[in-house]
Amino acid sequence: MLRVTNGLGRAVGTVPVVLTVADPVFVSNPASAAKNFNDSGTFSATISGTAPNFTYQWKKDGANINNGGLGGRAVVSPVGASANTTTTLTINNLIASDAANSAGYTVTVTDNNSSTATSAAATLSVADPVITIPVANVITNAGATARLKVTAAGSGTLSYTWKTNGLPIANGLTPWGSTISGADTDTLLIVGVTATDAKTYTAEVSGAGVAQTSSGSLSVAQITRQPTPSALSVVAGNRTVFSVVASLTGPGSLTYQWIRNNGSSYAGQTSSTFRIDNTQASDADSAATSF
Known part of the structure; x- marks a missing residue:
């Protein structure tokens, strides 16, 4: 209720007032x-x-x-x-x-x-855990060592299980001749890689929460026919040609680089065929290809 008074302090009327307080x-x-x-x-x-x-x-x-x-x-x-x-x-x-x-x-x-x-x-x-660096795809040569790694972070102690086709991998010698280690760590090593090792590998990381996974492929390159001819004598000014045949098991593609005996690269020789159209005495060397 609002009361109204005049200048003499006498009430001249009242006005009803309603105050509403809104709840939050x-x-x-x-x-x-x-x-x-x-x-x-x-x-x-x-x-x-x-x-x-x-x-x-x-x-x-x-x-x-x-x-x-x-x-x-x-x-x-x-x-x-x-x-x-x-x-x-x-x-x-x-x-x-x-x-x-x-x-x-x-x-x-x-x-x-x-x-x-x-x-x-x-x-x-x-x-938790969370994978901070996933497993990368790897291309390596037959007979080499392949290394697949996952990086993770989480609370508590993390544990690792590497799998292929949904099944855990065992450390030790495989039936096809390669040797596996680190199947229960963050880094899987395959020594003496063969074409049979060309698969998709999955790292499963377990910790305080739901396990996390990351997958990467291993592709294996190998030479199926050595450079032919194996030796060549060429008259200066004539053409020199060598070729090699290689295969890749798994995803990806092969790249080539022909190299000299001292390890330096032949400029522009980046295919399966090595070719010099105008051979000079300074070209005399042994050549190999890498991929």
Whole structure:
């Protein structure tokens, strides 16, 4: 009720006044997110309401999260009573245990009239471990050593399992003659590679959360016909031609480089056929190809 008086202090009338205080209502809720190990995750929510001095309480699966919580990784804003209508929760250096499903992350707001409201829940998934450098495709020569590597990060101790065709690989001598080591580490070594080793290899990394995988192919190159002719005498000014036949088992393509006996490259000789149209005495040497 509003009372109106004149200049002499006498009441001249009253006017009814209605004061309405709106309870807090969330106009935007925290959004669900998918993150990797060691990332930062931020949730935010905005309310509307007419009673100032709002107090916010963030929760995960019903348990309170306060500023500086989670071992110092949680940052809440604002802290304490505030006129701010937006609140945020940031969790730094995420680990697997920060993940939350249906109950999720929520925030409850209380105004200075003790009216409360709770936001909808936001879920968080955390890939832990996370693969930081995936397995690369490798092309190597028959008889050489192939090295496939995966790099991962995660909380706790990581374990590794290398697989082909979905089956774990065993260390030791293979039936086709190559030798495998490191099948339970981040680096798989295959010594004395053969064409049978040309496969897709998958590294499975396990840790605190869901196991992660990364795959790469191994292709094996081999010479199926040595350079012909094996030796050649040419009159100066005539043409010199050598050729080689090679194959590649697995994806990718072969590249060639003919080299001199001292290891230096013949300029422009980058195909399976070595050719000099105007041979000179300075060309006399032995030649080999690499790929």
